Amino acid sequence: MNSLRNILGASRALQVTACVVLTALLTGCSVPQFGGGQATPAPFAATPYAPGGQVTAAESQAEATPVLSAEAPAASNQAQASDQALDEAAAPENAGADQVAVQAAVAGAGMADTVYTAEIVAKTRIVVVAEVGGRVLSVEPEVGDFVYAGDLLAEVDSAVLEAQRAQALAGLQAAQAQLDLALDQSAPEEADLEAAQAAVNAAAAAYNRALEGATEEDRRAALAQLKQAEAAVTVAQAAYNRVKGNPLIGAMPESLQLQQATLAVEAAQAQYDKVLKGATNDVISGAYAQLAGARAQLERLEKGVEDAQIRALEAQISQAEAALYLSQLQLDKARITAPADGIVTSLALTEGAMTAPGSVVAQLLSPENEVVVMVEEALLPEIEIGDSAAIRVDAYPDRTFAGEIVRIAPELDPATRTVAVTIRPDDPERALAPGMFAVVEIETN
Template identity: 25%
Template sequence: MKRLLVFGIPIVLILGLVFWRLSAEKAAAQEAASQQGSRKNAVVSADMAEAAPATLSTTLEAVGTVQSPYKVDLSPRTAGRIDFLEVREGDHVQVGQVVVRINPSDLEGAALQQQAAVAEARAKLAEAQISKSSNDVAIQGNVRQQQANLETAKAELLQAKQTYEAQVQSAQSNVVDATAKVKAAQSDIRNNQAKVASAQADADNAKLKYERLERLLKSGYVAAQNVDDARADYQVAEKGVDVAEAQLDASRSALDSANAQLDSAKQQLEIAKKKADVDVQTAAARVNQAQAALDIAKANRSGSAAYSENLAALEASVKSAEAQLAQAQAKQADTVLKSSIEGTVTARNADPGSMASPGSAVVTIQYLKWLFVTASLPIENADAVHIGQEVKLSFDAFPGRTWIGKISQVNPAADPQSRQFSFQVRLDNPDGAIRPGMYAKANIIISRVQAAVAVPKGAVDDSSGKPQVKVVDSEGVVSTRAVEIGQSDATLTEIRSGLKVGEKVVTLSYSPLKDGSKIRLPKQGEGKTK
């Protein structure tokens, strides 16, 4: 009995613990099932969007700086005190408008001194020119006479050359005619030689025929009349040979006559050349003689070397004084600073009464009616950027506003350090809101796609490699649907299949969604459901 108690009590305790554990796990399972059912039937808050047609734009983003196309820093070339400066930052100026005046007192005195120096130099030069001797008149007359002689000699030389050419051409023409006659005579000789050979062949043939018939007559094979006819043909053929030889002799005589004419024409050509050449040389000698006489007359015109050098020195003095006067007047004009462009004052660095120095800008003027935005992109994007391309610009100073510009210049070379190329966007600025130096965000539109169905990018889940969306029906029940996607831009994704226009999709959920989950639909007048 004692042993039964020793072994029975532990067994009962163990069985009780097992029963308690099983009961506790069953209760926990029932509670978890109850909680899961409650969550399944709970309404989830989420953001939704409606599938709709949209235009998707592919863009490149860049950051740039606003620059003025025309910027002028007005600074004097001569140091001095500022007497006049009335414009301030923001004032508009026109082309040619006087903006700054530097005190010109010292420069005006220098200009007056140089004017006096110019007057004195001109007076000395005029006095030297008036003192020319009366011999100058005779010298000038001699020069004109020798110039006339030279022109006459040149005219005679020209006439001699023209006569030379005419005579030579005439003689050459006779040579050509004679040569043509020689060739014609040679051609006649060849033709008559051919005729003699033909007539001789005819005579030889007639002779053979005559002799053969004569032998046949002796044998009684032919009639005597045939022999007589053959003898007559033979005699006629011999006469033809005599006529052809007479024509050949006549052709040879004509060739001798043509050769004689050719020799005579060549001799006349040489005589004409020699005579005309002598005439040209004689005329050329007269030209040289007249030129020498003219040179002597001109040398006498200059007078003494000392007088010429003195006159040249006085002329140089006048030019030097005039140059110094022009320089002084230019410095005086430099005291008035005018705007070379139409624009707006963007910087004023001095006040009236202060000293201005060369190289230091007193006023900066910039053109603001239209501006450049200069930006850069990696060289890999060079093919996507071209002149005339539309660019959307935004500025931190104007949140929510955008401007549209067009690319006006693309740098064909890239920076070797950054491996980027720069480009400029022209931006109209009629109200002057944009200012040089501002930073701009540029979105370059490189392509546009008209999507029949598009949803926000956040609605598409492609983490598993198969794009899908959470579709919400009219009762707010969620179902997962596979879709085929196309292109995307910064905010939207194209749905090519799997979704229709008007269907709602979840873009953001604050709790995990499964098929069958229910979403609170927006009430009438509300926006997106959360």
């Protein structure tokens, strides 16, 4: 407003000068020199009119008085009226339109101040929504609280989500175990290869014997086992005969020895008969199956696990990891946190209530406020980002908040031929609140 006062002072001086010149021309007096000089009559000044054609001494004295003294009171009154009108135009309660601009050039200074009316608005308004559904376990803040980014706003029951995460973790562990096993098989130990080769050799020998039948040596061995079994039966029978008159013969060891010796003779006789007859088809088929299995095991060890199988198992690992990540992400969403710093303006949840994905949880206003004014097209060359501004609100009538232009819209409103200019107040104490009516004075060059 200091600039406006300077403008008014210059305007008064121009008004007084114009009044003096006009009066001098009408009355025939010379223009008085400012600074205390006396006015002198003009050479051809007209005589003021007086009734009866007489001029009184008072009138004659008045004619010699400088015009400035007679006109100064009127000029002063006019200046005071202009000052009052200007103050009323700047007052917020008389702002009939959304934007009121008053411009005045200051003589010799090349500066101007432009006054606008606007409303304080928050830089951003954040709507927080729930991303998972469930029963609300807790609601932390209250309306009006200031929260920081990451602060807990509400928590939703996560029992189901925790179970899903545990399932995903188990799937990952199983896939990892399969991959580890395949990698171990892809590089077998030397001892495993030797054991597999020995198994193949033994199975091949058994198969060949089955094909060739029993040798003379096999027949002699089978006959020797049969003779030995028969001798054991003879000995056991003699021992049994010595005690067979005993009423408790069934419980005596001689009876059990005779039974075992008899079974051994029968088994030896069957083996001897088999050797004499040669190998049957069933024996040959069984020997061949054992040989094929031993060879397959050796080939698997020598070849290892194929690369395609390794890649397939690695893909299963990736899928299991992604499933675990998604389950953890859903579990984290059960804790609804503030996405940025702000003031809580509303809460839509209560403890114990059910919420669904997408439902509104709370609304936050950013701690930074702004003022948006519509500046005339003609003033665009006179302003730029970084220019200063002064902001006043009714809530603090004796305080002026400094501001700075932070944004100028890239296009004009075609209806009003104005452009939106955003001003950010310097308000670290957060005294200004969204919705306050403000008078903004922009300093232009």
